Amino acid sequence: MPSVPFLPFSIFLGILGVLCVGLTSFWGQHWLGGFAWDGSSKMFNWHPVLMVTGMLVLYSTAALVYRVPISWEGPKLPWKLLHAALTLAVFILVVLGLVAVFEFHNKKEIPNMYSLHSWLGLATVLLFSGQWLMGFTYFLLPWTPIWLRSFYKPIHVFFGSSILSLAVAACISGVNEKLFFRLTNQTTPYNKLPAEAWFANSLGMLILVFGLLVLWSLATPTWKRPDVDLQEIQEPLLQEAR
Numbered sequence: 001m002p003s004v005p006f007l008p009f010s011i012f013l014g015i016l017g018v019l020c021v022g023l024t025s026f027w028g029q030h031w032l033g034g035f036a037w038d039g040s041s042k043m044f045n046w047h048p049v050l051m052v053t054g055m056l057v058l059y060s061t062a063a064l065v066y067r068v069p070i071s072w073e074g075p076k077l078p079w080k081l082l083h084a085a086l087t088l089a090v091f092i093l094v095v096l097g098l099v100a101v102f103e104f105h106n107k108k109e110i111p112n113m114y115s116l117h118s119w120l121g122l123a124t125v126l127l128f129s130g131q132w133l134m135g136f137t138y139f140l141l142p143w144t145p146i147w148l149r150s151f152y153k154p155i156h157v158f159f160g161s162s163i164l165s166l167a168v169a170a171c172i173s174g175v176n177e178k179l180f181f182r183l184t185n186q187t188t189p190y191n192k193l194p195a196e197a198w199f200a201n202s203l204g205m206l207i208l209v210f211g212l213l214v215l216w217s218l219a220t221p222t223w224k225r226p227d228v229d230l231q232e233i234q235e236p237l238l239q240e241a242r
Helices: 006-030 046-063 077-108 116-139 146-183 195-219 230-234
Strands: none
Touching: 006 046, 006 195, 046 077, 046 116, 046 146, 046 195, 077 116, 116 146, 146 195
8 A cells, every 4th residue: 555545645636736726716816807708818817727627637636536446346337437527527628718718819819829838738638639539439338349448548548647747738838928928028027026926936836746746646556446357348338337
């Protein structure tokens, strides 16, 4: 067993995740002017909140579903469905987050997809979308051959961690990009570390710590669901679990 049991560690992760979302929301409300859905900069402020909530925190929750010890016993199908439902919720939040930023850019006639942050974000979203579609097809539909499910499973696990790493990189680069845009020409510029810079830099470090801890928990062998047999691979959607 690891030195720290999974349950208290997951509670600690949950607290960090709530802090990531809460501090992102506070930044938007306190320094960035609040929130609206009207194409203004207040609409843009939904973008970081929705992306951190969906692509970072909720996606991490979905990835950790199979680390919950009670998921190790009985049919795996209910946990597959929970995992799929959580990632579907992530997709919905991500779409809303993209709408928020593109609507703002288009209304203000700001170019789209020119920065490294936008490229990282798009790569993350595209990989995530493909991962969700492939996972649904391979693991939840009844006509996929068992050998193909077995072959794809380690690939699915690898890209799950890779997408989370990309999401962390996109979030941190987005925080940094927003600070440069806001503070470059201010009375107290970014390199003088005004209060907002301290706050947002700390938020970026918190996001990094959260992501690294999630990746560590995913890589901890004793927290992985034991491989019993091929029965779990033979439990697709539309087929009653035995």
